[in-house]
Amino acid sequence: MSLESFLNTHEKLMRLSRDQLFGDAERSLKLQRIVKACARLLNVSRASIWQLSPQGNELFCEAIFCSEQQEMLTNNTLRENQFPRYFEAMRTERMINANEARTDARTIEFTDAYLKPNNIYSLLDLPIFNGTQLNGILCLEQTELREWDMETMAIATSVADLISLMNLNESWQESQMQIDSLKRRDPLTMLENLDTFQKRIEQDLRRSLAEDKHQLVMMGIDGFRSINDKYGYDTANQVLVAFANILRHACKLGFYSPGRMSGDLFAIWMPEADHEDALDLIQEIQSEIKQPLILQGGKEQIEITFTSSITQLPVPGYMGATPYRCAEYALYRAKRDTKGSVMLFQPEWAAQLNESRTQDQILIDALRNGHIFPFYQPITSAESGDIVGIEALVRWVHPGGSINKPCHFLPRLNELGLMPELGRKVLEKSLVDFKDIRLKHKNLKWVSVNVSGEHLSASDFIQHIQKELGKRQLSSEQLRLEIVEELLAEHNPMLQNNIRLLNHANLKLSIDDFGTGYSSLSRLKQLPISNLKIDQSFVKGLTTSHEDQCISSSVLGLARGMGMTVTAEGVETVSQLDWLKTAGCQLIQGYFVAKPMPKEELLVWLENRSSTFQPTN
Incomplete structure (x- = not known):
């Protein structure tokens, strides 16, 4: 390969790889385009990308292109117990450049099972990483004997390095998504947390029409502190998780959104619903918890009840920015009056909350001043x-x-x-x-x-x-x-x-x-x-x-x-x-x-x- 040809080929592959690997397309489509370009520009019979399993004992083919048939082929799997020498070489060598793959000690195991059936004589395999961990290989295959020159190996190495960068970028994006998800979720129950829940309500209220009515249900487990004191922190957490699962199941059919606000306080957002819908939902949850919760692998059976409030939003006359406060106030009154009851928010309470809102602003100003x-x-x-x-x-x-x-x-x-x-x-x-x-x-x-x-x-x-x-x-x-x-x-x-x-x-x-x-x-x-x-x-x-x-x-x-x-x-x-x-x-x-x-x-x-x-x- 001449210097000019090398530079042109390298530039084309690098440009294509950068455009594909860091674009918005699905990973599988990106890799298919890369192996197709490798086969064409490097003049090889087949090009493929393989991913190493988390255990490191299997290679899964993510994309393979055949130049002769001009199409993507069916994916395959290679296992270490069948090809131990190859897996050892893959882990220890910087590349596997098998000019005569059927006699090379590193690839001879493939002869009957892979090389002969596919008419392959020469292999060039380059490692792909995710950070510092071996993540897979880029494989170039030739259907006649080929001595891999330095130019081809250099270009293939650059492509493998770019795929490694793509892996690192995808891992970073995935970790960011996980962090973002953790910020939106209560880590114990995996329900929406207070901040996310309130934002959902505010967003729905902004989009709704003036005549639309929505219900906000709030629930607090009765005597939860006693459960914590009697059974300990871990068991109390199991109660919270079990209760959250009951809420999650009850909300599925109505497409409602449950959330954990704090401690033993939970809420359900019911857009475009009326009081009767909310009462029906509460009754369904109550019927679910009539049976004791089975915890600690059956060692503990705990009976629980809950008190709840229903608040119809928007609340006329309420001046606060967080309507969640109305439901919280109604629940407070319900718990004060009768445990296990259901309290409907009364419109005249809005004035009391407006006064509370003024006190909140005084507190916030004190903090910030x-x-x-x-x-x-x-x-x-x-x-x-x-x-x-x-x-x-x-x-x-x-x-x-x-x-x-x-x-x-x-x-x-x-x-x-x-x-x-x-x-x-x-x-x-x-x-x-x-x-x-x-x-x-x-x-x-x-x-x-x-x-x-x-x-x-x-x-x-x-x-x-x-x-x-x-x-x-x-x-x-x-x-x-x-x-x-x-x-x-x-x-x-x-x-x-x-x-x-x-x-x-x-x-x-x-x-x-x-x-x-x-x-x-x-x-x-x-x-x-x-x-x-x-x-x-x-x-x-x-x-x-x-x-x-x-x-x-x-x-x-x-x-x-x-x-x-x-x-x-x-x-x-x-x-x-x-x-x-x-x-x-x-x-x-x-x-x-x-x-x-x-x-x-x-x-x-x-x-x-x-x-x-x-x-x-």
Whole structure:
């Protein structure tokens, strides 16, 4: 092949390959066009592309073109147990250039089963990859003896490399689709999540005519907290999945859309339906759950009931942007009045919700105008009293000076889907303040920031932390992330993946309120956990309750055996401190040391404090 011919052929194949492999056509059609072009431009009898099975022991033909017949041929399968030498060569050699395929040690096994029946004398096989993994081969076949020249091998290698790039691109697109799907779905039940569900309603309402009526059904499992407490987290999750499956089955015939809003709260969107349709659907679901749920492989039988509300949309007079709130309000009233009942949303309730909407806007404005920010509570060595760290505890400070604790506004922020935004703001502010405090108090080692499940599930969670640490010129050792124990067992792939990635980023976890939830000891061993926090409910009874002493001793023993430190929360008295010191607890926080305070107050407090314990009032 002359240099000019080589360059022309290479350019044509590369242009065709790029156009085909990264276009919008189906994969099979792309590959058919590539093998046809290879056969024509490289003047070979047959060209084919084969994909390696996930187990690596079979090759499946994806596309094969025969020049003589000018058509695509029937696909075939090659198995390693029939052709072991070829599979070994495929894995270990950069290419298989068998000029005399019927006598070549790598391809001689094909002679009777493949080469002779197809009149093939020469083979040229090039590896195709997906990332770093062998994914298949590009195969060129000749029906007469042919010595493969460098030009042909170079061009074929380039085509195989482009197919490898296509594989990588397809894998990336598939992973992006999976990520997008996870963002739209509740990871436990795989129903639509709150955000997706609300967007579906809003979209349908925008498209509907003025006279159209739609129904929004909301359901809450009665006594779900008791199920969680009695049977544990895993069984409670199985109840949620079983209930979701019942909803999914009930919605099929009507083409309705079920979703999981939060916890044990579910909803069904029924476009162009009336009250009677909604009542019929609720009755069908009720009939389905009359029989106990069979869980844990038949070991547990749990009876459940649910309370529900029906809201006809649009709601006259309702000024809110999220009609979901109307259904939520009706369900709240139903649960308050009679468990297991069905409540219809009443039009006069719209005015009450409009007032609630005003309060929501005040909360949102407070968050975005910097009125919700962290206070800091010192964490000290139990033995020496030295300050080693601070915990960021969020507070809402009103313009008049009054302060709201988290229990008064976090639940609503969670319902509004604003926990990730709050988490980012608190993290950023905490790092800024920590750096300022350390300018005067070098002995302060770290700041601890609480992370919600919603924030931890964000796709950019790790990147955001690393960016903010870099911006403040802080190390990962100067930040601790606190999560509640339940998140360790949360069935959320994105959340669990981020927890695993914390280790690669050298970020450490502290488990808040340890002993109050359900977690697996194997999970504690696998994850980058450096600290367990004994809940203040156990610390409170240390000097009077044998049970609290046993629980606290168990946490301390577990942490000691796993190389973790322990922080006792809510320490208020000398006797509690003495017990903890004797039991080997390393760190304490609580009003015995200091209350949570804004940065400016903390700086004054640190300036005036000696290195020994000074109990506060």
